[in-house]
Amino acid sequence: MRCASAYVFLPGGFGTLDEFSEVLVLMQTGKSARVPCILMHAPFWRGLLQWMRERLVGEKMINPQDMEMVQVIDEPERVVEAIFKALRTSELPTARCEREILLNL
Numbered sequence: 791m792r793c794a795s796a797y798v799f800l801p802g803g804f805g806t807l808d809e810f811s812e813v814l815v816l817m818q819t820g821k822s823a824r825v826p827c828i829l830m831h832a833p834f835w836r837g838l839l840q841w842m843r844e845r846l847v848g849e850k851m852i853n854p855q856d857m858e859m860v861q862v863i864d865e866p867e868r869v870v871e872a873i874f875k876a877l878r879t880s881e882l883p884t885a886r887c888e889r890e891i892l893l894n895l
Contacts (some may be wrong), residue, residue, distance in 0.1 A: 791812075791813065791816065791822060791868040793826060794822075794827065795825055795826075795873065795876070795877060796825050796827075796872075796873040796876065797810075797813050797826070797828065798826075798830060798869055798873075799827075799828070799829050799830065800830050800831065801830075801835075803832050803835040806871075806876065807838075810829075813827055814827065814856070814860070815849055817859055818828045818852070818856055818859070823865075823880075824859060824880075825863065825876060825880070826860050826861060826872050826873055826876045826877045827860050828861045828862075828863050828869055828872060828873075829860060829862045829863075829865060830863065830864055830866075830869065831859070832862045833883075835862060839857075839860070839862070842857065843857060853882060
C-alpha cells in the first residue's frame with residue numbers, strides 16, 4: 791500500500807470495505823501519502839458516503855476535510871485522468887525518473 795499512486799475501488803463485499811477503510815485510515819493519520827482514492831459506480835457507494843457524512847462528520851468522529859480524500863468517478867477515462875492529474879501535481883514520494891515513466895504510460 792505504501793507504494794501505490796492511487797486506489798480504485800469497485801463494488802464489493804467485506805474485503806473491499808476493509809481495504810477502503812484501511813486506505814482512508816492510513817492517509818488520514820499520515821502513515822501513507824494522500825493519493826487518489828476513487829470509488830466507481832456511484833449508486834453502490836451513495837449510501838455509505840451519505841452515512842459517513844451524516845454520522846462520522848456529523849458526530850465529529852472525522853473532520854469534514856477527511857471526506858475530500860474520496861472521489862466518486864464512474865467513467866474509466868475520468869478515473870485515469872484523475873490519477874494522472876494527481877501524479878503531475880502532487881508531492882508523491884517518487885523519484886523524478888519514476889514519475890516520468892508513470893506519466894508516459
